[in-house]
Every structure is written in structure tokens, then in C-alpha cells.
Amino acid sequence: MKKDLLEIHDDLLARFGPQHWWPGDTPFEVVIGAILTQSTSWRNVERAIANLKKQGILNPEGLHRIDEKELALLIKSAGYYNAKARKLKEFMNHLYQNYDGDLDRMFSRPTDELRQELLSIWGIGPETADSIRLYAAGKPVFVADAYTKRIYSRLGLVDEGIDYDGLKDYSEKNLPRDAVIFNEFHALLVKLGKEHCRKTKPVCCGCQLEKRCRKRKI
DNA sequence: GGCCAGGACACCA
DNA sequence: TGGTGTCATGGC
Numbered sequence: 001m002k003k004d005l006l007e008i009h010d011d012l013l014a015r016f017g018p019q020h021w022w023p024g025d026t027p028f029e030v031v032i033g034a035i036l037t038q039s040t041s042w043r044n045v046e047r048a049i050a051n052l053k054k055q056g057i058l059n060p061e062g063l064h065r066i067d068e069k070e071l072a073l074l075i076k077s078a079g080y081y082n083a084k085a086r087k088l089k090e091f092m093n094h095l096y097q098n099y100d101g102d103l104d105r106m107f108s109r110p111t112d113e114l115r116q117e118l119l120s121i122w123g124i125g126p127e128t129a130d131s132i133r134l135y136a137a138g139k140p141v142f143v144a145d146a147y148t149k150r151i152y153s154r155l156g157l158v159d160e161g162i163d164y165d166g167l168k169d170y171s172e173k174n175l176p177r178d179a180v181i182f183n184e185f186h187a188l189l190v191k192l193g194k195e196h197c198r199k200t201k202p203v204c205c206g207c208q209l210e211k212r213c214r215k216r217k218i
Numbered sequence: 219g220g221c222c223a224g225g226a227c228a229c230c231a
Numbered sequence: 232t233g234g235t236g237t238c239a240t241g242g243c
Binding site for chain 3: 039044047077080081082083
Binding site: 021022033034035037038039040041042043044045079080083087122123124125126127128131143145146147186187189190193194 | 222223224225226227
């Protein structure tokens with residue numbers, strides 16, 4: 001079974017090439033992007049990030065100081081902007097109250113404790129917490145998302161009703177525990193999902209995995 | 219003009 | 232515990 005997911009990883013890597021995830025110049029930028037991209041296309045997030053950079057506040061001090069309502073207007077393009085502004089401020093408050101704004105200190109905590117801590121912050125759920133751990137902190141944890149579920153399900157690897165932790169556990173048990181592979185595989189699954197496994201497409205049309213897909217709509 | 223996008227939370231039965 | 236509604240912009 002372990003060979004199975006790794007084979008898919010290798011197939012996708014050969015097909016699409018390295019994805020160079022996560023887009024972001026610093027770990028802090030990755031954290032902000034992970035929150036902003038919740039249920040939102042990355043293209044819309046890029047505009048919001050560009051606005052924050054333009055204002056010179058894409059750093060811990062800048063986002064800690066800015067007023068929540070003012071922040072909401074700057075990230076408007078990312079959608080759900082009021083909710084996301086609150087989420088960003090909740091994270092910043094936590095970071096300053098516990099680590100004096102030092103992200104490295106936060107990331108130095110044991111991986112499991114870091115997850116629990118991130119989940120305790122309002123607005124950070126399982127996927128965002130794991131995205132932060134993998135792509136910002138470099139921890140070897142798998143990030144499952146809607147594309148992972150759709151693709152695994154269509155390949156018949158998991159049941160459609162599987163939850164987030166089930167997807168994550170399945171992936172981690174069937175792949176080498178390697179941050180580089182977890183990083184690339186998640187990015188490749190998103191790439192595949194965007195191009196070939198959209199919600200309204202019943203199968204992964206045209207891709208190398210087509211033979212393995214079951215012709216059913218989920 | 220409808221569907222969808224790199225989720226999470228609140229509320230209710 | 233599981234299902235549903237809400238948050239919202241922008242590309243296709």
C-alpha cells in the first residue's frame with residue numbers, strides 16, 4: 001500500500017514537475033497565506049498579500065499594530081474579509097502574548113504540541129494548522145484538503161465519508177515520513193485537482209491516473 | 219449568471 | 232455527533 005501513494009506521487013511529479021510550494025518569501029508570509037486562502041482561490045489571496053506588502057505590514061509588528069477594520073479592507077480580495085481579519089488578529093495576539101511576536105520560538109515547540117496550540121486559536125482548524133506546521137515550520141506532517149479527499153475517493157483508496165484526520169493518517173501511514181515528500185505531494189494533488197478533478201467532473205479526465213479512477217461523481 | 223475556490227465556526231436537532 | 236447556514240470576492 002505504501003508503494004501505491006508513492007507511485008502516485010512519482011507519477012504526478014513526472015507529469016507536473018516540482019510545484020515549489022508554499023508560495024511565500026518568509027515563514028510568516030506562509031502563515032498569513034494559509035489563513036487567507038481558506039476556501040479561497042490563491043489568485044485572490046495574492047492580491048491581498050500584495051496589499052499588505054505595499055503597506056509594509058506583512059510582518060509580525062505590522063499586523064499586530066494595525067486596526068482590525070483597516071486590515072479587513074486591505075484583504076478584501078481574499079473574500080470573507082471580516083472573518084479573516086479577525087482570524088489574523090487572533091493569531092497575532094496569540095503570537096505576541098506567548099512569544100513576543102517571535103515565530104521561531106513558537107515553531108520550536110514539539111510538533112504535536114504545536115498542533116494543539118494552533119488549533120486553540122480561533123479561526124485555525126486542522127488543515128490550516130497542518131499547512132502552517134508543514135510549509136512554515138517545516139514539520140513532517142501531511143496536509144489533507146478537499147482535493148485530497150476527492151482524488152483519493154475517486155481512486156477508491158478511501159471512503160467518501162472519511163474525515164480530515166482519517167485522510168491525514170492514511171497519507172502519513174502510506175508515505176515515507178518526509179517533509180519534502182509531504183510538501184510536494186500535497187501541492188501536486190492540488191495541481192491535479194485544479195486541472196482534472198474539479199467538483200463537477202466525475203473522473204480525472206485525461207490524466208495518467210484516469211485508469212485508476214472510478215467513474216462516479218462525488 | 220451560476221459555479222467554484224488550497225476552511226472554520228456557530229447553531230440546531 | 233452530524234447536518235446546515237454563514238462568511239464574500241473574483242475568475243471562468
